[in-house]
Amino acid sequence: MTPGYEQARRIALGLTRAPVAANDSENMWEVMPSNRTVPLLETPFQFFVRDFAAPPEVLAQRAALSLFDEYEADRNRAVNFLLRLSSLLHSRTVESIETMLMETPVWDWLSYVFLDEQDLNEQLINELAKTDGPCRRAVCNAAKSAMERLEAHRELFAQILAQYGDAQ
Amino acid sequence: MKHFASAMINALLLLLFVIGTSCSRSESEQNEDLAGQAFDAMAEGKAAQYLLLTEEEQAVASRPPRYRSYFHVQDVQVHVSESEPDTIHYECTVPGPVGVAFCIATARYYLLNDQFSRRIPISGYLRVITDDDGRRCIVPTDKSNPFALYLALQRIGDNDFTVTGTVNPQGDYQSDSAFVAALSAATVAVSDAYGRIIPGWVEGDTLKSELENYVANFGEILRSASPNLPPLPSARSGLLNRWPWLKSKQFIFWAVVVALLIIAGVVKGAYYLGVKINNRVQEHRRARQFSAYGSLFHIPQNTLTLALSCTVGAFDWDVMQPKHNQHAGETPDLGILEKAILFTFRPAVFRREMVNLCRNLEKKPADNAKAMSAGWCACALGRCLTRGLSPHKVQTHRKRFDRLQKRFQKEVDHYVAVRDELVGLRQANIQDLISNTKDTKRRNSRIKKLQTKLQKLEKTLRDGPVVRAVRRGVRPITYLEKMACDMHSHSKFEQQGAMMGLLPFLIKHSRHKQVSPVLENVVKARNEMISSDSEMSFFEVRVPTYCTKEGYGVALGEVLRCANPSMTFADTNQIMELATAEIPGVLSLLTHYPLRIIDPGNREKEGFYKFTPFRHALWTQYVPPKDEGQVIRRYHEVLDMTLPNSTGLNLRLFTSPYDVIPVLFHEYCHHMEDNNEASVFLRTHMFCQYFYRKYRAADPKKNFAFVYLQNLLGTTPDPEKYDKLNNLILTYYGEQEPEHVAEKKTDLMVDEMNKQILMFNQTNRWCPDKTFPLLTNEGDKTSLDTIRSASIRAATAPRRITQQEFNERLENWRPQ
Numbered sequence: 001m002t003p004g005y006e007q008a009r010r011i012a013l014g015l016t017r018a019p020v021a022a023n024d025s026e027n028m029w030e031v032m033p034s035n036r037t038v039p040l041l042e043t044p045f046q047f048f049v050r051d052f053a054a055p056p057e058v059l060a061q062r063a064a065l066s067l068f069d070e071y072e073a074d075r076n077r078a079v080n081f082l083l084r085l086s087s088l089l090h091s092r093t094v095e096s097i098e099t100m101l102m103e104t105p106v107w108d109w110l111s112y113v114f115l116d117e118q119d120l121n122e123q124l125i126n127e128l129a130k131t132d133g134p135c136r137r138a139v140c141n142a143a144k145s146a147m148e149r150l151e152a153h154r155e156l157f158a159q160i161l162a163q164y165g166d167a168q
Numbered sequence: 169m170k171h172f173a174s175a176m177i178n179a180l181l182l183l184l185f186v187i188g189t190s191c192s193r194s195e196s197e198q199n200e201d202l203a204g205q206a207f208d209a210m211a212e213g214k215a216a217q218y219l220l221l222t223e224e225e226q227a228v229a230s231r232p233p234r235y236r237s238y239f240h241v242q243d244v245q246v247h248v249s250e251s252e253p254d255t256i257h258y259e260c261t262v263p264g265p266v267g268v269a270f271c272i273a274t275a276r277y278y279l280l281n282d283q284f285s286r287r288i289p290i291s292g293y294l295r296v297i298t299d300d301d302g303r304r305c306i307v308p309t310d311k312s313n314p315f316a317l318y319l320a321l322q323r324i325g326d327n328d329f330t331v332t333g334t335v336n337p338q339g340d341y342q343s344d345s346a347f348v349a350a351l352s353a354a355t356v357a358v359s360d361a362y363g364r365i366i367p368g369w370v371e372g373d374t375l376k377s378e379l380e381n382y383v384a385n386f387g388e389i390l391r392s393a394s395p396n397l398p399p400l401p402s403a404r405s406g407l408l409n410r411w412p413w414l415k416s417k418q419f420i421f422w423a424v425v426v427a428l429l430i431i432a433g434v435v436k437g438a439y440y441l442g443v444k445i446n447n448r449v450q451e452h453r454r455a456r457q458f459s460a461y462g463s464l465f466h467i468p469q470n471t472l473t474l475a476l477s478c479t480v481g482a483f484d485w486d487v488m489q490p491k492h493n494q495h496a497g498e499t500p501d502l503g504i505l506e507k508a509i510l511f512t513f514r515p516a517v518f519r520r521e522m523v524n525l526c527r528n529l530e531k532k533p534a535d536n537a538k539a540m541s542a543g544w545c546a547c548a549l550g551r552c553l554t555r556g557l558s559p560h561k562v563q564t565h566r567k568r569f570d571r572l573q574k575r576f577q578k579e580v581d582h583y584v585a586v587r588d589e590l591v592g593l594r595q596a597n598i599q600d601l602i603s604n605t606k607d608t609k610r611r612n613s614r615i616k617k618l619q620t621k622l623q624k625l626e627k628t629l630r631d632g633p634v635v636r637a638v639r640r641g642v643r644p645i646t647y648l649e650k651m652a653c654d655m656h657s658h659s660k661f662e663q664q665g666a667m668m669g670l671l672p673f674l675i676k677h678s679r680h681k682q683v684s685p686v687l688e689n690v691v692k693a694r695n696e697m698i699s700s701d702s703e704m705s706f707f708e709v710r711v712p713t714y715c716t717k718e719g720y721g722v723a724l725g726e727v728l729r730c731a732n733p734s735m736t737f738a739d740t741n742q743i744m745e746l747a748t749a750e751i752p753g754v755l756s757l758l759t760h761y762p763l764r765i766i767d768p769g770n771r772e773k774e775g776f777y778k779f780t781p782f783r784h785a786l787w788t789q790y791v792p793p794k795d796e797g798q799v800i801r802r803y804h805e806v807l808d809m810t811l812p813n814s815t816g817l818n819l820r821l822f823t824s825p826y827d828v829i830p831v832l833f834h835e836y837c838h839h840m841e842d843n844n845e846a847s848v849f850l851r852t853h854m855f856c857q858y859f860y861r862k863y864r865a866a867d868p869k870k871n872f873a874f875v876y877l878q879n880l881l882g883t884t885p886d887p888e889k890y891d892k893l894n895n896l897i898l899t900y901y902g903e904q905e906p907e908h909v910a911e912k913k914t915d916l917m918v919d920e921m922n923k924q925i926l927m928f929n930q931t932n933r934w935c936p937d938k939t940f941p942l943l944t945n946e947g948d949k950t951s952l953d954t955i956r957s958a959s960i961r962a963a964t965a966p967r968r969i970t971q972q973e974f975n976e977r978l979e980n981w982r983p984q
Contacts, residue, residue, distance in 0.1 A: 004864055055876055060869035063878035067860050067868065072883070 550669015
């Protein structure tokens with residue numbers, strides 16, 4: 001894994017915070033009033049089309065990461081883990097789920113950066129809805145540890161906890 | 169440099185004088201040298217060779233001494249008078265007996281000896297004689313001389329020790345008692361020698377108290393032990409000894425004077441050298457800049473140099489001086505645009521050139537080329553007017569220019585009065601002709617006089633107040649300030665040029681009370697220009713079509729600094745290097761379709777980002793105040809937004825050298841006549857993948873179009889997804905229309921616009937005779953054609969690609 005990819009991957013997963021560009025201070029050359037509502041760096045790349053809104057940050061991170069050669073291997077690994085977790089949830093084998101989540105921490109692969117939203121909904125969210133309490137609890141515990149570990153991009157785990165956090 | 173040279177010559181003369189005096193060696197000096205060498209040799213125990221000794225004494229002295237005496241003579245001064253060259257007067261100090269005794273007993277020298285064992289001053293005379301062998305020898309004239317003491321101490325151990333064998337030559341003793349015995353023997357022997365030769369100095373009590381003091385401090389003294397004598401200053405080493413005249417007050421006075429002169433010369437020389445080096449550095453920097461501007465015009469630097477030297481005349485820039493005389497006409501002349509760009513970067517204060525620039529400031533030039541030229545002239549004039557201008561003088565120049573303007577106005581009034589009188593007389597003449605009155609002789613004479621006067625006045629008035637001001641050395645900053653603020657009388661590029669020209673000076677002296685009001689006005693004008701709702705407000709990078717990447721980089725930097733002086737932009741030359749390397753042919757796009765820079769601070773006006781085929785504004789040019797003053801004309805301004813680079817780039821794209829490159833590629837694809845947005849987006853996406861992989865420092869996350877397409881099409885775009893791309897483009901650009909439908913829609917739109925124009929013309933009460941022309945063939949045909957062609961082109965442009973085209977683009981994404 002090249003250092004460039006490693007760094008980009010950590011930022012994309014939310015393990016490290018991305019460096020924040022300093023905002024321009026107010027000055028006499030700024031035409032917009034001080035109570036500006038639109039961030040200055042929001043849309044510098046629009047090719048002049050209507051309503052071309054900024055994409056979610058995680059998509060931007062995924063696009064940037066996908067330019068590295070190592071990305072495809074990471075993505076395949078994440079897809080395999082998701083399928084395995086999905087089948088374990090389906091078969092309701094708590095011990096196997098706990099073992100798997102201990103061996104492969106979710107914060108390292110369960111992310112929109114590697115997985116499509118549709119796959120996540122079908123393989124994880126739907127299976128969580130169908131599975132039993134102990135299995136959900138195992139996944140929620142993993143989500144909690146991920147929430148503690150991650151510095152950003154915790155939306156997916158927050159969603160799981162919000163939905164099934166009281167499963168125990 | 170002259171001062172420095174003179175100082176150096178003075179110093180050289182002084183040095184020669186000194187050397188000259190030392191080179192003439194007389195007999196007295198030779199004897200003095202001999203005495204000095206003898207004194208020096210005592211420290212090494214080799215002084216016997218300089219002394220006249222008996223054979224027996226010579227034999228004893230030539231034997232190596234058993235104990236080293238550590239006898240070192242200091243503070244030696246020898247003097248030989250010219251009248252008696254064989255007699256040498258000497259003064260010196262010899263070591264005290266206590267220290268010498270301890271040194272002999274311990275076989276070490278102590279650096280603190282002189283502190284605890286008093287040195288003994290001796291003075292006297294020596295004589296120099298020549299022996300039978302022709303050798304020059306020294307003979308002491310009295311008994312108490314240092315050479316006698318030296319010889320006596322050399323012989324210790326042979327006869328003078330009463331307890332033979334007590335003293336260990338290595339200074340190591342088996343017991344304290346052996347050491348004490350050795351010390352006692354040495355003290356006795358040494359004091360005996362001193363007592364014999366310098367009897368007054370070794371009295372019992374004195375020696376005893378000194379010995380007690382030495383013993384009491386021996387612990388400290390011991391720490392300063394050294395196996396050898398410290399280096400002794402040579403008896404002949406001091407300049408003062410060598411040349412006693414150095415001590416004279418007169419010499420010291422002159423030496424101080426000369427030293428001060430040398431210091432002054434050196435300081436002045438260093439100053440001039442610093443100035444010279446600084447000038448060289450500046451010249452080098454200018455030359456490099458100049459080289460860039462030479463390449464801006466695709467003219468070799470030498471040719472440009474010669475051209476300027478011929479056309480400008482008294483140019484003061486060294487680098488622009490012709491190498492040899494050239495006949496005018498042999499070299500090409502530069503146009504006003506090239507000169508204006510050159511003067512922007514290298515302002516000068518030549519009035520002739522400034523007048524030339526003033527004369528090219530046109531009011532609202534219709535022609536794009538003239539507008540570009542006028543803009544750069546305004547910029548160059550701003551730079552020239554502010555070159556070397558003190559901020560304290562701004563107000564003075566403003567007042568002088570105001571006075572000139574008033575005087576000019578008076579002359580204009582006078583001209584109008586004369587002209588009116590002439591018109592009146594001519595009308596009267598016509599009346600008389602009709603009524604057959606013959607009395608017109610006097611009137612005709614008056615008319616002739618008035619005609620002559622009018623011609624003279626016209627000649628005087630040919631130069632406006634600006635040209636007059638420049639000719640008289642007044643710097644009409646106010647004029648440029650008004651130009652920057654007046655969007656009615658001047659084109660946008662002229663306004664921008666005036667701002668570009670003034671801003672470096674205004675920002676540099678922004679806190680000065682005379683400058684800050686001007687700056688405030690310019691900032692306000694800039695804000696109004698950006699905030700105007702015409703949706704046409706931007707800063708343009710207009711350059712000649714033959715501009716090179718270096719020249720374009722420089723011009724881009726100028727415009728960006730003007731567009732937002734508070735921002736830090738990337739090196740524009742680096743941007744251009746990247747752009748031309750990755751998009752060959754991009755210069756053609758940039759020079760034919762000027763980049764438009766917009767400030768996203770004005771994001772409230774989303775119009776900047778909305779695609780419309782054209783932008784239309786209705787302008788009323790008037791003499792202030794608004795709604796009251798005389799309207800000069802009413803006209804349309806239409807911009808074709810379907811052309812490449814027409815919509816404008818966010819100036820924040822230029823804060824990094826990478827961000828703007830994909831956008832330029834997108835526009836370049838359109839420039840290469842690919843008007844299919846789906847195709848261009850796919851090409852741009854493939855370029856982005858290539859570009860971001862090559863330049864890892866670039867940040868693809870900021871490129872939203874890339875982010876969308878990367879997630880939509882995948883890392884390796886899937887040809888099966890071609891329809892997804894088409895749908896995305898259609899969402900934002902709409903379906904392609906057949907030409908006849910587009911024409912019909914455009915005609916309806918123009919009709920609607922004409923109706924509104926007509927309604928305005930009918931209801932307007934402010935100078936109703938000046939109406940807006942209708943958008944018809946009879947009215948404003950140019951604007952009508954622009955609106956029609958842009959609208960139809962935009963509506964009929966294809967927005968879909970087939971799967972086959974998609975595959976082709978993946979293979980060959982660069983436009984051919």
